Amino acid sequence: MNILLTHNIREYADVLSLFAGEVHVADNGMRYHAVANRPNIFPFQIPSGGRYSTIKFLAQYLIRHHIDVIYAQGTSDLIVYALARRLSSCKCRIIVTSHSSYAWQIPWKPPVVLALTRLLADAFIFLAYCHYARWHTYCDKIGLASFHIGNPVDVNRFQPAATRRQPGSWNLGYVGVLRKQKGQSVLLEAAHLLREQGIPVNVHLAGDIADINYRRELDALIARYGLESAVLFYGRIEYDQIPAFLSTLDLYVCPSIMEMMPFNVLEAMASGLPIVAASTGGIPDAVRPDIEGFLAPPGNAKILAECILKAMESSRYSIFSINSRSRAESEFSYHSISNKMKIMLEQI
Numbered sequence: 001m002n003i004l005l006t007h008n009i010r011e012y013a014d015v016l017s018l019f020a021g022e023v024h025v026a027d028n029g030m031r032y033h034a035v036a037n038r039p040n041i042f043p044f045q046i047p048s049g050g051r052y053s054t055i056k057f058l059a060q061y062l063i064r065h066h067i068d069v070i071y072a073q074g075t076s077d078l079i080v081y082a083l084a085r086r087l088s089s090c091k092c093r094i095i096v097t098s099h100s101s102y103a104w105q106i107p108w109k110p111p112v113v114l115a116l117t118r119l120l121a122d123a124f125i126f127l128a129y130c131h132y133a134r135w136h137t138y139c140d141k142i143g144l145a146s147f148h149i150g151n152p153v154d155v156n157r158f159q160p161a162a163t164r165r166q167p168g169s170w171n172l173g174y175v176g177v178l179r180k181q182k183g184q185s186v187l188l189e190a191a192h193l194l195r196e197q198g199i200p201v202n203v204h205l206a207g208d209i210a211d212i213n214y215r216r217e218l219d220a221l222i223a224r225y226g227l228e229s230a231v232l233f234y235g236r237i238e239y240d241q242i243p244a245f246l247s248t249l250d251l252y253v254c255p256s257i258m259e260m261m262p263f264n265v266l267e268a269m270a271s272g273l274p275i276v277a278a279s280t281g282g283i284p285d286a287v288r289p290d291i292e293g294f295l296a297p298p299g300n301a302k303i304l305a306e307c308i309l310k311a312m313e314s315s316r317y318s319i320f321s322i323n324s325r326s327r328a329e330s331e332f333s334y335h336s337i338s339n340k341m342k343i344m345l346e347q348i
Contacts, residue, residue, distance in 0.1 A: 003069045006077040014108040018338040058084035070094045092120035118144040127261035128282030152337035153266035160272025173204035175264040179326035183255035189301035192225035206234040237316040246271040269328040274320035
């Protein structure tokens with residue numbers, strides 16, 4: 001089976017390579033950096049030019065490399081690759097996954113996206129179970145095969161420490177672009193509430209600045225709460241540096257207002273970190289309350305702070321750490337997700 005992945009998301013390329021004969025990856029400057037350890041992964045460049053020349057190039061590529069499955073990451077990719085399939089008269093199947101959490105907050109958009117998928121593709125994968133539960137009946141009605149499969153994580157990249165808690169301040173951290181939907185302001189407010197109770201916490205934030213005005217809002221919050229010595233911004237950290245960053249933390253806190261199935265939470269779990277996160281999107285699929293950590297309503301700093309405080313309790317902390325790593329291995333490892341994908345492809 002030869003599969004074409006329309007975005008070079010490293011985790012997906014690696015997972016597909018475990019059962020596919022060849023995985024062809026459209027190189028669009030995203031997450032895929034190295035292929036030396038996966039000899040059946042073949043990145044390729046789409047030549048610059050107009051939309052028609054792109055579609056023509058892809059149509060020829062599908063034929064030349066005997067592509068059996070197109071794995072489209074979003075509806076924009078779907079339209080382009082569906083047109084390429086039609087132009088080539090190729091009989092390959094098209095699978096679609098949506099990584100955007102924002103589209104699913106607009107009431108009219110999900111049925112439109114799914115109806116478009118029904119016209120152009122063969123199956124839709126929901127990353128978050130809450131969206132699958134809401135929309136799979138609709139998919140059945142319009143004749144669109146639908147599945148729920150979460151994102152994968154390379155657990156072998158992360159080595160949880162035997163013991164992480166050290167005397168002194170607690171190091172809370174989050175990896176995500178700086179924008180309002182990611183909720184870093186909620187985490188800062190929670191840190192302020194904890195420090196008011198005499199709980200010494202530091203906040204480590206890694207990620208690109210997607211919204212400069214929001215970064216200014218965060219700076220204003222830090223000044224208002226007197227957190228200048230307690231908050232560190234790291235900017236963008238490279239893919240290979242993420243394990244080292246996570247190894248410096250005591251708790252991973254994901255305060256997002258909206259999410260689909262964040263890679264960062266899965267990576268933190270693979271690192272053996274207890275998780276405190278907002279109960280949005282696919283996060284509850286990974287983090288079970290009082291097992292791997294705690295969930296708080298999105299945007300609620302008071303409850304987020306309470307959850308952080310409970311996760312710090314010694315009776316829970318080490319158990320959460322073990323459970324986080326175990327769940328990442330059993331449910332979201334490359335082996336687990338590749339098996340689910342292979343079964344899905346056998347059913348369509």
